[in-house]
Amino acid sequence: MRRRALAAALGLLPAAAAAQPAWRPDHPVRLVVPFPPGGPTDLVARPLAQRLTEALGQPVLADNRGGAGGNLAGELVARAAPDGHTLLLSNVGVLAVNQALYRTLPFDPERDFTPVALVAGAPVALVVHPGVPARTVAEFVAWAKAQASPLPYASAGAGTPGHLAGELFRSLTGAPLQHAPYRGSAPALQDVVAGYVRAMFDPVQSPLPQIEAGRLRALAVSGASRSPALPAVPTLAEAGVAGHDMVAWWAVVGPAGLPAPVVARLAGEIGRIAESADWQERLGRLGISPIFLGPEALAVFRRREAATWGEAVRASGAKAE
Incomplete structure (x- = not known):
């Protein structure tokens, strides 16, 4: 883009x-x-x-x-x-x-x-609470499928890039995810950091301070190339999710x-x-x-x-x- x-x-x-x-x-x-x-x-x-x-x-x-x-x-x-x-x-x-x-x-x-x-x-980042036992996208999908019920993921609200990125991820991977909309990124991030919700999709600049502080783990970013702010984090395509270029x-x-x-x-x-x-x-x-x-x-x-x-x-x- x-x-x-x-x-x-x-x-x-x-x-x-x-x-x-x-x-x-x-x-x-x-x-x-x-x-x-x-x-x-x-x-x-x-x-x-x-x-x-x-x-x-x-x-x-x-x-x-x-x-x-x-x-x-x-x-x-x-x-x-x-x-x-x-x-x-x-x-x-x-x-x-x-x-x-x-x-x-x-x-x-x-x-x-x-x-x-x-x-x-x-790009949009997929981030998880550090307590999630997944360090790759493939491990996250497998972990989500092993849960007894659909796994909630947070976003800044209905229609936001995080919401649609999560829905596209769900449809491409088959991961049983359920949207948990918030009234903005800040309250959603608070709940993910606290562990009330275990995953979130959001544009990378919003969770970046929490990622850098070790309070969240970034698994992948959307887009055609890696984010300069997170050069060690793969794109979703690199992580095996083809077609996710939002x-x-x-x-x-x-x-x-x-x-x-x-x-x-x-x-x-x-x-x-x-x-x-x-x-x-x-x-x-x-x-x-x-x-x-x-x-x-x-x-x-x-x-x-x-x-x-x-x-x-x-x-x-x-x-x-």
């Missing part, structure tokens, strides 16, 4: 950076985050808000609005005034997964948002009808941030790949991802209300 996105972005970044549109925010900007503090989306949102504050000359405030797999935040932004002062840092769930997962949505991902910029991507991503969108000068200014500033060494180093330490796509390319990318993730939802049989 990163190679595809970067290749598409090569022709876009200089143009976005060169633009000098006239729009300037005249009061603080709200960057709505569709999950509680401390999760993977938050780890992208807060440093981005800080850098946009410096670039725009107005405070950009990360506003966590968790619930319903990100749909509450999506609805809030979809109904906001299209003036550039309310934006959504969406994960793949809100823009590409939920329309296939939920019976109805309070917004249309295609119609009700203005694409601004793709920001970052990261990667989480994050993008900035605004309400439908966002004026072109607003989109140009925001995309230009995010493009400059994407080029900066400190941004790339900050995200890289967390196992996140900085990625930039401008508005037009993001619109195409979102449609393609919605088709891909929608197929995964249908294949898994996952549903949410």
Whole structure:
């Protein structure tokens, strides 16, 4: 995904950076985050808000609005005034997964948002409590099959990358897993560290501190290549689970009808941030790949991802209300 996105972005970044549109925010900007503090989306949102504050000359405030797999935040932004002062840092769930997962949505991902910029991507990690007697994916599958009842796995909520990664893993391996949704990564991780739930799927930046501290064990990561943050951890393909190439991503969108000068200014500033060494180093330490796509390319990318993730939802049989 990163190679595809970067290749598409090569022709876009200089143009976005060169633009000098006239729009300037005249009061603080709200960057709505569709999950509680401390999760993977938050780890992208807060440093981005800080850098946009410096670039725009107005405070950009990360506003966590968790619930319903990100749909509450999506609805809030979809109904906001299209003036550039309310934006959504969406994960793949809100823009590409939920329309296939939920019976109805309070917004249309295609119609009700203005694409601004793709920001970052990261693989999903399969982590387990250290008390789990499995050090490989094959051992984990065998251990799960030996349990008397389906093994719960935690995620940040219905429709999140962790949820769909877990469902795809279940369908590919035959492991008897049962989804245990939480209201965000932070509370889910607390329960996995405590041993109440023994396994979790989540974008790698969220469990990384617990992995490094030895409180969780990473068995594998999704995606085509290993995570630079966890170079000793195999990909799921290397671990014998072919066809599991799901990667989480994050993008900035605004309400439908966002004026072109607003989109140009925001995309230009995010493009400059994407080029900066400190941004790339900050995200890289967390196992996140900085990625930039401008508005037009993001619109195409979102449609393609919605088709891909929608197929995964249908294949898994996952549903949410």
